[in-house]
Amino acid sequence: MSEHTNKQFHTDLETTRSLFLEMGGLVEAMVQDGMEALSTGDLTLVDKVREREKEVNRLEVEIDERISLLIARNQPTAVDLRLLLSVSKMLTDMERCGDEAEKIAKMARRLHESGGRYEPVVELRHMANFVTAMIRDSLDAFARLDPVHAAQVVRNDKEVDKEWKGSLRHIITYMIEDPRTISRSIDLIFIARALERIGDHAKNMSERVIYMVRGDDVRHTGIKNTERLARGEAAEEENEI
Amino acid sequence: MSEHTNKQFHTDLETTRSLFLEMGGLVEAMVQDGMEALSTGDLTLVDKVREREKEVNRLEVEIDERISLLIARNQPTAVDLRLLLSVSKMLTDMERCGDEAEKIAKMARRLHESGGRYEPVVELRHMANFVTAMIRDSLDAFARLDPVHAAQVVRNDKEVDKEWKGSLRHIITYMIEDPRTISRSIDLIFIARALERIGDHAKNMSERVIYMVRGDDVRHTGIKNTERLARGEAAEEENEI
Numbered sequence: 468m469s470e471h472t473n474k475q476f477h478t479d480l481e482t483t484r485s486l487f488l489e490m491g492g493l494v495e496a497m498v499q500d501g502m503e504a505l506s507t508g509d510l511t512l513v514d515k516v517r518e519r520e521k522e523v524n525r526l527e528v529e530i531d532e533r534i535s536l537l538i539a540r541n542q543p544t545a546v547d548l549r550l551l552l553s554v555s556k557m558l559t560d561m562e563r564c565g566d567e568a569e570k571i572a573k574m575a576r577r578l579h580e581s582g583g584r585y586e587p588v589v590e591l592r593h594m595a596n597f598v599t600a601m602i603r604d605s606l607d608a609f610a611r612l613d614p615v616h617a618a619q620v621v622r623n624d625k626e627v628d629k630e631w632k633g634s635l636r637h638i639i640t641y642m643i644e645d646p647r648t649i650s651r652s653i654d655l656i657f658i659a660r661a662l663e664r665i666g667d668h669a670k671n672m673s674e675r676v677i678y679m680v681r682g683d684d685v686r687h688t689g690i691k692n693t694e695r696l697a698r699g700e701a702a703e704e705e706n707e708i
Numbered sequence: 709m710s711e712h713t714n715k716q717f718h719t720d721l722e723t724t725r726s727l728f729l730e731m732g733g734l735v736e737a738m739v740q741d742g743m744e745a746l747s748t749g750d751l752t753l754v755d756k757v758r759e760r761e762k763e764v765n766r767l768e769v770e771i772d773e774r775i776s777l778l779i780a781r782n783q784p785t786a787v788d789l790r791l792l793l794s795v796s797k798m799l800t801d802m803e804r805c806g807d808e809a810e811k812i813a814k815m816a817r818r819l820h821e822s823g824g825r826y827e828p829v830v831e832l833r834h835m836a837n838f839v840t841a842m843i844r845d846s847l848d849a850f851a852r853l854d855p856v857h858a859a860q861v862v863r864n865d866k867e868v869d870k871e872w873k874g875s876l877r878h879i880i881t882y883m884i885e886d887p888r889t890i891s892r893s894i895d896l897i898f899i900a901r902a903l904e905r906i907g908d909h910a911k912n913m914s915e916r917v918i919y920m921v922r923g924d925d926v927r928h929t930g931i932k933n934t935e936r937l938a939r940g941e942a943a944e945e946e947n948e949i
Contacts, residue, residue, distance in 0.1 A: 521928075528925050528928065532925065535790070535793060538779065538789060539786055556797075635894075642883075642887075643887060646884060649883055649884055649887075649890070650880055684773065686769060687769065
């Protein structure tokens with residue numbers, strides 16, 4: 468690569484990273500707004516989420532196109548290639564977080580249009596804050612190329628799974644006590660499920676950050692080995708694969 | 709590329725394609741076995757699904773590694789690069805189909821261990837056959853590089869969404885009529901949801917096949933434009949994005 472091409476490549480790489488961070492910021496806001504619509508019944512927020520979802524979709528396609536072009540034109544080195552391939556995978560997870568946020572917003576609308584307030588919403592609110600923080604932490608780990616921070620997000624996903632199971636039990640109890648709430652409770656279950664999925668996607672993105680920095684693919688390796696590899700240590704036999 | 713390198717590259721590309729098709733075959737069998745376990749209560753099938761899920765995870769990591777190496781070493785042309793980047797994305801969807809199949813198998817186990825047979829299972833069986841065919845059709849479209857066939861899968865996903873909504877209504881009615889079935893019915897809802905997700909993933913994979921062959925990114929473009937682009941025609945304004 469000539470010096471000029473090299474400089475151009477790094478500028479383009481930087482733009483790709485910034486666009487991805489921008490997309491992540493939008494998704495974070497979508498999750499918050501969807502949950503806010505659920506708590507407050509402010510349905511203008513639902514429209515806002517749907518508008519942003521289109522922007523997120525547009526960014527997904529644009530970033531993917533940039534990545535293909537950058538690889539095709541520049542024959543990047545191992546490290547830069549890893550970064551580009553990782554962003555390409557992270558993009559998919561980020562876009563799906565956006566989809567889940569949109570589902571939450573739509574269900575918030577349905578719940579409010581059918582009237583009534585729901586007790587388990589408080590619990591979901593907590594879960595939502597938790598997974599939003601996970602998205603933010605994945606983005607931070609990505610921006611700062613910090614695999615140890617990323618491994619923390621992977622660990623946090625276990626917490627989300629616990630909260631999800633707890634919420635599910637809680638909502639089921641609620642339905643059994645008052646079967647008239649069945650239809651609306653199913654919507655709440657889907658909201659909890661959407662939050663749990665967002666946690667999963669944040670975990671996937673963080674695993675990609677570890678791969679980006681360390682070159683180790685930590686998917687399906689178990690949390691202990693993920694943490695070891697994130698610190699740059701060797702993995703140990705765990706039979707977790 | 710020298711002739712030798714070129715030949716080696718094409719052999720490696722072929723291996724990557726075959727491994728992906730193998731992975732797809734495993735996932736297809738997992739969905740079928742999971743549903744079979746649900747219908748018959750044959751829980752040895754659940755273990756079989758879980759074994760295969762590990763193999764699918766292993767293949768995902770192996771294929772991704774091959775793709776990175778192929779890109780880094782061979783600086784593939786636009787067409788080959790598009791193929792490799794597409795397989796990389798399809799891999800993620802395929803692995804998640806495997807995850808959903810595993811969830812179905814685990815819920816089949818729980819439902820049978822808690823005893824009882826459930827009326828709505830017949831309906832889910834139909835949905836399962838439909839989405840399994842969608843996975844197979846995506847793989848066929850991929851193997852034969854047939855974008856028109858792929859567009860049919862994208863269209864079929866709308867059918868799955870209808871079946872999902874129908875099943876959901878049916879199961880909710882069932883719960884309201886007999887609230888004692890609430891807990892078990894929730895499991896059935898999750899099975900239906902898992903099937904609906906598998907349909908989504910098959911759709912995503914088919915969209916990648918269209919991109920692979922035509923170079924047009926048809927995500928978020930709406931079904932009519934997807935079909936036009938798959939046939940090699942120009943897209944029209946639809947305001948669907």
